[in-house]
Amino acid sequence: MRPELLTRIDSLLPAGGDTPELARYAQMLRDYPQRGGKGIRSELLLGTARAYGVQPESPEWQRALWLAAALELFQNWVLIHDDIEDDSEERRGRPALHRLHGVPLAINAGDALHVYMWMAVRRSGVDRALDEFMQMVLKTAEGQHLDLAWVESREWNLTEADYLRMVRLKTAYYTVIYPLRLGALAAGREPAPQFEAAGLALGTAFQIRDDVLNLIGDPAKYGKEIGGDLLEGKRTLIVLHWLAQTTPEQRKEFLERMNRARTEKDAGQIEELLAWLRQSGSVRYAQDFADREARTGLRALEEALADAPERDATQALLGTMKVLATRDA
């Protein structure tokens, strides 16, 4: 993320604390934001504001920067809770927060960071952004519920439509649709209604691409553990497609291994599942699906931005979005 966003986040968070315990609290709040992160969502927001004519150093740019900082705070508190919910081991190359401080303190730190997100929204002075953030967080929580509930209830009897619905709610709104909307609002523009269709397609492409990278990505470039989705029992388009066309024996074997708790999973057996998936045509199927969604989404976004006055900035935004939807890390 941009240094000026981290500066803004820093200025909101408690500086130290006059006891060792309150110093630890302050440090826990700063931990994830300081680990960095690509800052893709905040870049989309700022890029949209630029496309709509916001000039650096203008008051509108300050608004956009506060909203961008709020998006990063959103990402960070969600990741703290997400890492607990998935019992992830690592985040951005270091142990997850709950693995450093235990689950209770990490839940509480996530709740506090959630409040600082609202503080950043408030600082932007864009009154409507409060309602936008409410809708954004609620969409994400609804998608997150589906994702987690399928793991919890061992539900594998799912269609492509089920998967797409979950991914749109969980990823597309906060990764694409709301960054576009908030960037427009910072510029004093009414967000284009077409952002929604464009963002649903682009967000879906982004997530499917992430699912693909989780299986076949370059460990040196991809920030998370390769195969981690299998360990966490995530339902992905790849797995659902593969399950629908594999042999009954492999299907049975797969479900049996996947339905074990993370700690009960055998590393060798998971490696074998990885190999089955990689050798199947399902990775290709998912990649083609993502490519189609990316093309559809980019075309829709180009149209939605047809009246954006800053054409160079608009082209840059479309370029960023393309990289995002077809990323290899």
Add this chain to the structure above:
Amino acid sequence: MRPELLTRIDSLLPAGGDTPELARYAQMLRDYPQRGGKGIRSELLLGTARAYGVQPESPEWQRALWLAAALELFQNWVLIHDDIEDDSEERRGRPALHRLHGVPLAINAGDALHVYMWMAVRRSGVDRALDEFMQMVLKTAEGQHLDLAWVESREWNLTEADYLRMVRLKTAYYTVIYPLRLGALAAGREPAPQFEAAGLALGTAFQIRDDVLNLIGDPAKYGKEIGGDLLEGKRTLIVLHWLAQTTPEQRKEFLERMNRARTEKDAGQIEELLAWLRQSGSVRYAQDFADREARTGLRALEEALADAPERDATQALLGTMKVLATRDA
């Protein structure tokens, strides 16, 4: 809580969900609010608004009701996360949410309810209430951090001042100070600065009284498990006072038993600790401490409300506060 608050909360939350999983999500969000709860904080807020002249059926009363509903939503999302953090078994006579649906889904439901709290604040139309809620939640989270961190790091080397600081942050702000402030704001009044001192004393009395009831309360009237604080390893004024004056042998024995994880605790051994505490003078000491705080706080509050125009409503508010600080259930 008052039926009109539950009606307001109901109107914000998702009604059903068009799949069984989304129906479960909607049901999880409604679960804690529907279990009832005394609604003491919302009563204080509404009582303060009345004392400052707000008439039922007036627009100011609608504002106050939305803020009261937001306070109840705060209490409910915090309790969902609290129950996970303490690994509580029950809440209001039923299994805790995470014991019904697992930790991941319950964390997520708490996060969503947190957003609905902001929605209720927003509905009140009292713009400053947003900042008040931010400060309130952050104070509470800071106190919660101390409480949880002492358990996590097995810290028993604590003074009375440490305990009082934690309790003020964790309980006094959201139980007394902010309900008073928000009630005044709903009435269009600047909150009296003396609310803080009054509320710190009253909130402390409330919490110490809760600690006492947790040891010697009437199981039929007290909503939580008698002795539950010991199972959760809570630091209380009673325990800290007792540790400071007991024999080295009993101290050693106590700390050894308390430092075990909840699931490793032996019920019979905890019963014995309960007996030691009950037989000591420490329960009396804590009760006297709470009584002094209650008297100080009530006097301060009476002065702070000297200029409140509705004298009957003011007397009723002081009466509610007195019951709260000296409650026996």
